[in-house]
Amino acid sequence: MxxxxxxxxxxxxxxxxxxxxxxxxxxxxxxxxxxxxxxxxxxxxxxxxxxxxxxxxxxxxxxxxxxxxxxxxxxxxxxxxxxxxxxxxxxxxxxxxxxxxxxxxxxxxxxxxxxxxxxxxxxxxxxxxxxxxxxxxxxxxxxxxxxxxxxxxxxxxxxxxxxxxxxxxxxxxxxxxxxxxxxxxxxxxxxxxxxxxxxxxxxxxxxxxxxAHEKFKKAFIRASARDAVTSVQLDSRLPVIPVRALKNKASEEFAAKQRDVANQLDTGSVEMMEAQLQIEHYWAGALRRAVIDGDVESGSVMAGQxxxxxxxxxxxxxxxxxxxxxxxxxxxx
The missing domain is CATH 3.20.20.70 (Aldolase class I)
Structure with missing residues (x-):
């Protein structure tokens, strides 16, 4: 055409x-x-x-x-x-x-x-x-x-x-x-x-x-729009930008990561910029596990609706x- x-x-x-x-x-x-x-x-x-x-x-x-x-x-x-x-x-x-x-x-x-x-x-x-x-x-x-x-x-x-x-x-x-x-x-x-x-x-x-790993692609092909959900911010001090991904164990692990970083802020062991970078590095690592390694359970399967x-x-x-x-x-x- x-x-x-x-x-x-x-x-x-x-x-x-x-x-x-x-x-x-x-x-x-x-x-x-x-x-x-x-x-x-x-x-x-x-x-x-x-x-x-x-x-x-x-x-x-x-x-x-x-x-x-x-x-x-x-x-x-x-x-x-x-x-x-x-x-x-x-x-x-x-x-x-x-x-x-x-x-x-x-x-x-x-x-x-x-x-x-x-x-x-x-x-x-x-x-x-x-x-x-x-x-x-x-x-x-x-x-x-x-x-x-x-x-x-x-x-x-x-x-x-x-x-x-x-x-x-x-x-x-x-x-x-x-x-x-x-x-x-x-x-x-x-x-x-x-x-x-x-x-x-x-x-x-x-x-x-x-x-993208075959398992990553299969997760996309199986998914519906409502499966692509946003992450939740647990602590208002953390500059967490919501991330949309297919719901899986990584969502729960991200919540645990936020709690860990929040505790570090409480004790003064990290500055705010370092806290933000830790959150970003978490997503980078979780996304790699899903895309490259095919771990679509504990990796982040980022997807739009x-x-x-x-x-x-x-x-x-x-x-x-x-x-x-x-x-x-x-x-x-």
Missing amino acids: THTHLAAAMQRGTEFLGSRYAIMGGAMSWVSERNLVSAISNAGGFGMIACGAMEPHMLEEEIAETAKRTDRPFGVNLITMHPALTELIDVCAKANVSHIALAGGLPPKGSIDAIKGKGAKLICFAPALSLAKKLVRSGVDALVVEGMEAGGHIGPVSTTVLAQEILPEITDVPIFVAGGIGRGRAIAAFLEMGAAGVQLGTRFVCAHESI SVGMVKGEAPLADIMAELCDEAETSLAP
Whole structure:
């Protein structure tokens, strides 16, 4: 199928990304690596490497290996709280990475200038209109509006509400909508609302090219939307951002981890930043156990609510074609 109407609706997004489709791959730690990222880009989308807790030399290798697998554009997602953020930005600059996304909070002082000053386009996440306006004033080049239906770390507001709130108010920069998107018809709807494109993660996890463990993929295929639940914050002092994942033993273990860290705060054995990093390291380790080792019981099976629309494994190109065909059909008069 030709995608004439989709191409017109996505023009601003595709011009910004340099890809055929303005469909960004969500940055999923351990999943969004060289194989899946390159497959997304080769299928016409825009793959994003999830740097996560990688050290600079690891990111350097990941970028190089991804570039060996695709000649299409791709980007890198960096976590704002990473202690080596400056070095990671330098790695991206040396590798001529065209787009960098900063996730996990407001960009630290100097990071925006460091990224843009080295020629990359900067994408940031805006979970509220006030923050979106602040980020635009700060000079970011594009925004991702991600609702609570997404997998992994989430905010408190749904995708549809955020889109309605932010899209009409912010026109200076391209906006990509994310969270719970599993069908091309939804992509078409957000484009018609004014989005430049979308970001999807959960729908791509079970692509043939994804290195996620077979048990991890099977958990996705079996799950329904209501199985993807959010973690609970036990102590208001802990800067715990809710995480959406399939319910399992890891949920209970996370509660125990929070109690342990809270006790450390009580005794003064850790500072608040260290406490936050401990929580982040917990998720990184739990997610690796599930994605790489296939421990879907005590590992974290992070998934968005669109997981119910994942019906089986398929080549990434087929998933992308299905999404784009559905969107084209919806957009055509």
